[in-house]
Amino acid sequence: MKKILRTAVSGLGRIAWDFHLPQLCAHDGFHPVAVVDPCRERLAEAQARFGVSALYTDFEPMLEELHPDLVVIASPTVFHADQAIWAMRAGCDVFCDKPLALCSAEAEAMFRTARETGRKLMTYQPHRLNGEARAVRAILDSGKLGPLYLIERHLSNYARRNDWQAFRKNGGGMLLNYGSHYIDQLLYLTGSRVERVRCELRRIASLGDADDVVHALITAGSGLLFDLDINQAAALPLPEWRICGQRGAALYQDGEWKLRYFLPGALPEMKADTGLAAAGRRYPSEPIAWQTETLPELPADRDAYYRYCYDYYALDRAPFVKADEILELVRTIDACRRSAEEFRPVLV
Template identity: 60%
Template sequence: MTCLRFTPVRKRISEMRKTLRCAVAGAGRIAWGFHLPQICMREGFELAAVADPDRQRLEEVKHAFHPAAVFTDLETMLREVHPDLTVIASPTIFHKEQALLAFRYGSDVFCDKPVGLNPKEASAMYGEAKRLGRKLMAYQPHRINSEGLTARAILQSGRLGRLYLIERHISNYVRRNDWQAFSGNGGGMLLNYGSHYIDQLLYLTHDTAARVKCELRRVITCGDADDLVKAMITTKHGILLELDINQATAYPLPEWRICGVRGSAVYSNRQWNIRYCEPDALPPVRADHTLAAAGRRYPSEQIEWKEENIPCIPADPGLYYDYCRDYFAGNGMPFVLPEETLEVVRTIELCRRDAEGQEFSSPVTEHMLQVT
């Protein structure tokens, strides 16, 4: 069993003094399970207000998290509370409208993924943030989950050699019947789960999408949005990223398979296993250009493989709020850069257009990349 260390891409900046007064838009799953608890327990944050049109949910929030105030209307909350940071944890169809409203009331925005329904919405959000001198960052938790951190450490170790393929499989059997089952709500696995895993794959490879092939299907969902995604993304540097999201399978596939020219890594049942060979373990081999295979045999090699079990690096999901404090209360870089978020949204659109048989070749343009 081998222990690997993860070297972060960006160092945190921790010289902050300001306490961020936070307002949360939405009191549903992600707010209840993550944002509200983290705001309450992390140093440097104050839960100033929560807005949700459901009064019953607001009562539950009051008893569980004790915000200073609750509102059934977001604009009223923004006007009366003037928060430093608005956390948008509402359904996707409201993200753009609510973010723009928060900016106009002088608040920065921490927005759940996906930031917008499409590239046009996401660009408008970052453009308005820049125009009004506000900050916007997306929530992409899979960047710092345990198996993702370990995958990065495996790649950084160089054991596998040059990377050429990552397969990511998300397998379940769920007949979705909630709001995410309906396309009119911004539902579907490509937009919702795909936002997580496309970001994770592009973040791991430090790359962007050059072209995609994608199939979307409705299999057992109760709604009209996709519950099966099969996407092949070829990156600018030629790495193949295969994303398989299947909400209609009784048998799961291994969650990860990473392939390099000298070895592979597989993650399944909360365990990473790698098999690789040292560079000098592969003797030179010559191509045989004749049409007569030597000895009438198929080529084969005896390779001295090394195998290791890699324990997952412990993860702290709440670390995301430390990154938020670095950025929103200090002078740190955003943990998720604007151009990274825009690239994820663009790649999702590429996938959707390919699945629908439509062309879409818009790159992340210069005016997008200049947003800070």
């Protein structure tokens, strides 16, 4: 008989409403038994739409009364650590939305509790599985660009953020919010560990006090550079991806990938000129037999994440997001914050 996980969801905001609850209801290995939210109107909406009968405005009474197998934490970031630790100490496994925690100290406490209680803990990092990530994986695996030296990731928009994520006291800001997605995506796709971080944070268009512009240069242990630009005050967007290797580059914009590269051995032999008189007083140049390709965006598999969750929580298989990976991510975000030295000029 198939194992069914009795599941509670804490927090009925955007991510729970648009992803977690629909996915739980669509997968026959999960049975949503409760929802928790301080807003009674949202509880009633969840009951009407998803058929969840147990409604709670407080988290701890739900744990004490229902003892679910799994708790999905989709509450604001500032509550993640406390709720995850409470749930694991109550005998529940935990699936936590990103960002896992406010800082590495909280994340380490959460995984320490998981070890002490024997419970399972994993976090939601969906950009590992979206269409862009699938395309990047295919490009990297092809080896067409040669050894990589730079990956640029640009997220551009103009949005005057005015919700809870605009405020530092709530764990808001683009470094923690979007940075949790895209730093993880870069590290996961390249299998990298972080060696050095330089970062600047700004608050430009947001109506709160948290950063809405992030520029981080992250150096991996292999020497690969990640240039992450998250700009929520940009009137004109930049290309979302630029991947540079020794033999070519890939560019992604408006749903399309463009590749330009040369084949191994295609360049004729050339020797360095150590003299100070450039031949013909010209800059060096040579014809290159470029290969070009245009690739469409690959579709995302929206159902994949909860298949991975079931494998982990019900079948005891390896977690899709491993503890050391998520701790590396949170430590990198901490390093970005330290590098920025909390310098936040305000434009008027």
